[in-house]
Amino acid sequence: MAISVVMPALEMAQETGKLLSWRKQEGETVAKGEPLLEIETDKVVLDIEAPADGILAGVRQRDGAVVPVGEIIAWIVAPGETPPADSIVAAPAARTVTEKARPQSPSTAAPAMPPAGGPKISPKARRLAEEHGVDLSRVQGTGPNGTITGEDVLAAASAPPAPASEAPALSAIARLMAERTAQAWRTVPHFFLTREIDAGALLQAREATGLEAKPTHTDLLVAIVARVLNKHPKMNASWTGSAIRMNPNVNISIAIAVKDGVVGAVIPNADKTDLATIATRRRDLADRAKAGRLHPPDIEGGSFTISNLGMFNVDAFQAIITPPQAAILAVGRIADRVVPVKGAPAIRPMMTITLSSDHRVVDGAQAALFLNDLADALQQASLSDI
Secondary structure, X not given: OOEEEEXXXXXXXXXXXXXXXXXXXXXXXXOOOOEEEEEEOOOOEEEEEOOOOEEEEOOOOOOOEEEEOOOEEEEEEOOOOOOOHHHOOOOOOOOOEEOOOOOOOOOOOOOOOOOOOOOOEOHHHHHHHHHHOOOHHHOOOOOHHHOEOHHHHHHHHHOOOOOOOOOOOOOHHHHHHHHHHHHHHHHOOEEEEEEEEEOHHHHHHHHOOOOOOOXXXXXXXXHHHHHHHOOOHHHHOEEOOOOEXXXXXXXXXXXXXXXXXXXXXXXXXXXXXXXXXXXXXXXXXXXXXXXXXXXXXHHOOOOEEEEEOHHHOOOOOOXXXXXXXXXXXXXXXXXXXXXXXXXXXXXXXXEEEEEEEEOOOOOHHHHHHHHHHHHHHHHOOOHHHO
């Protein structure tokens, strides 16, 4: 029985995905679980695995196509089996939308043909377009019924080039990330709470782990934050649009900088995971995120986010919540400061943490209690607790 391959929905409010490349060609044998195609969402590039063993057939979309979520793009069939008749097409579907290609010089750019149903093109115009590297889809026809003539092509070829833009166009990932961030800022009623904490115990805990690969401050934060969230389930909840959903698992999403944006990679059940495993998984996620090789489960199900900019020498900042999560913790660098200790000035390694919360899910007092318990846990960081 033929198994459909569809454009998956990997993120909230995702409507389309861009098919970057097929890992297999039509007619090739595939095994369930092996990489089948590569897609791009608004945040990440992901390998999608084959849903079954069989032969790739009835490919409906080609590299570069932007496909609606849920649309069938191919089939996995048994040897000798044919895909459903309506899935076989001679060319990419007419409604396929493709991203604009990067600008090319006239000497190397291939002339693009106008879409089906567009203006008529004279044979002379086609020949001249090929000779001069003119994109026919950008030529306005002046012949009968809008026919593109040879004179139209020559006029386009001799026209001065369009002025270069002051800044490069945003990639699909950067553009959609900007839209989602703006939407979150407009629709989520944020409020912010800030604490300065003594990070001395955190530094000592990191040095005392005894692990072959020393964990980062982020690893320790994930472990400690997850355990404190157990005492404050509202901070681990989500807003559904009309109600509060209490999440059964503490899945910590870590904000990781990638090309053109930020991705939230998830440590599932972080409250029940030991520090060594958290550190190993965080390193793996960071490496694959930067290489554009995250898988769908890597970015799904986050219930609380940590964004650490301390490695960039940032003292403090306020982070924007990732819906439907109720909160995000912004972490600044650890730096020596003069602070009062038992009534006398002392130099201590201090760190600023800022909690952004969704007022629809938690109120100020609930967030303050969580932040207070978190500050205590960080200032008493004990490996026996994580």
